[in-house]
Amino acid sequence: MKSDRHTARLLAVQGLYMHQENRNCSKDELLQFPWANEHELESFTTDIQVFARLLILGTLEHIKEIDTVITSRLRKWDISRISRVDLSILRVSFYCLIHQSDIPYAVTIQEAILLSQELSGDRSYSFINGVLDGYVKETIQDHGSAQE
Numbered sequence: 001m002k003s004d005r006h007t008a009r010l011l012a013v014q015g016l017y018m019h020q021e022n023r024n025c026s027k028d029e030l031l032q033f034p035w036a037n038e039h040e041l042e043s044f045t046t047d048i049q050v051f052a053r054l055l056i057l058g059t060l061e062h063i064k065e066i067d068t069v070i071t072s073r074l075r076k077w078d079i080s081r082i083s084r085v086d087l088s089i090l091r092v093s094f095y096c097l098i099h100q101s102d103i104p105y106a107v108t109i110q111e112a113i114l115l116s117q118e119l120s121g122d123r124s125y126s127f128i129n130g131v132l133d134g135y136v137k138e139t140i141q142d143h144g145s146a147q148e
């Protein structure tokens with residue numbers, strides 16, 4: 001059984017994917033989860049919806065900063081070559097790593113791996129793990145403090 005937070009992250013990734021696919025989709029429209037069917041919508045608790053909306057809005061608000069960080073983590077690779085699903089997962093994950101200090105790094109990375117295993121290609125989880133883990137290791141080393 002998926003946790004509420006996992007479901008919210010899944011919704012956020014789907015929302016960011018939709019935003020990439022349909023630039024005409026407004027933020028307000030995204031926050032109504034138009035890709036979910038009626039049965040799914042009824043199953044989303046208030047906590048799921050609130051956290052998903054926070055992730056969507058926060059990621060979109062900081063998307064230039066997040067994309068800059070992602071780009072800086074890529075070796076011999078360009079952000080435009082990352083699949084839209086993987087990019088959506090990375091964007092939500094980096095939003096959490098940078099702006100959600102109450103979420104442990106390990107939780108964010110594990111959730112990204114789970115999402116990539118659910119939504120993306122066979123090897124995507126390894127790529128996503130490498131990008132996120134490299135950032136965390138560098139951040140901990142640079143700032144001298146580890147997050148529990």
